Amino acid sequence: MKKSKGGFFKRLLRFIIKAIIVFFLSSILITVIFRFVPVPGTPLMVIRFFEQTFGDKDVVFSKDWVSIDEMSKNVVVAAIAAEDQKFPDHWGFDLASIEKAMQHNKKKKRVHGASTISQQTAKNVFLWPHRDWIRKGLEVYFTFLIETIWSKERIIEVYLNIVELGNGVYGVEAASQKYFKKPAIKLTKAEAALLVSAFPNPFKFNPGKPSGYMFKRQQWIMGQMNNIEPTIEFK
Structure with missing residues (x-):
């Protein structure tokens, strides 16, 4: 009986070790491929598909991949201005913003996040959307991977191609066609800022029918774009 138990735990340990090795190797391989x-x-796209299929919504899927050279620089600058102004310089994490968010969350009921564009990209590409400690731990790992294997240009390119911007609408190209009837490369500064203003909640904020809050957010983003555009240089 003792030998049987010992053999079981040895087999279990070998299985766990093999599973960990397979996970690390496969995650590195897929990250290299997506470079x-x-x-x-993405997992979110799959989740939304099943929500539409088994819910009361029509199945809608609009996603058109374009390279960063086929996007207006306005939308790249707008995303950085609104979401992560330290993106060109940090290594995936903004420690000052994380500390600030932690201090805020101790005092307020409404939780503030401090995810960088790199973290959001890692989460969107590889992980599920719901918050939990396991996902946050994996998010740190995948953020490290993409910051190590991808360039900054590739990270922002992927981010802007998979971001959710409405029911079944993914990426700035599909969103630009839907809301502005033009390709993403032709987005003006005002249009790019309005589109990016919907990033935090694409089901609440509709660039096709912007609210007063979105217009205020648009003006703020445009002001930030003017401040940071001359300084943006990817490393």
């Missing part, structure tokens, strides 16, 4: 190949889909 060069368009990301075909």
Whole structure:
């Protein structure tokens, strides 16, 4: 009986070790592949598909991958201005913003996040959307991977191609076609800022029918764009 138990735990340990090795190797491999190949889909897209299929919504899916050279610089600058102004310089994490958010969350009921564009990209590409400690731990790992293997240009390119911008609408190209009837490369500064203003909650904020808050947010983003555009240089 003792030998049987000992054999079981040894087999279990070997299985766990093999599973960990497979996870690390496969995660590195897929990250390398996505360094060069368009990301075909994300866990969130799959979740939304099943929500539409088994819910009361029509199944809608609009996603058009474009390279960063086929995007207006306005939308790249707008995203950085609104979401992560230290993006060109940090290594995936903004420690000052994390500390500030932690202090805020201790005092307020409404939780503030401090995720960088790199963290959001890692989460969107590889992980599920709901918050929990396991996902946050994996988010740190995948953020480290993409910051190590991808360039900053690739990170922002992937981010802007998979970001959710409405029911079944993913990426700035599909969103630009839907809301402004033009390709993303032709977005003006005002249009790019309005589109990015919907990033925090694409179901609440509709660039096609902007609210007063969105217009205020648009003006703030445009002001930030003017401040940071001359300084943006990816490392």
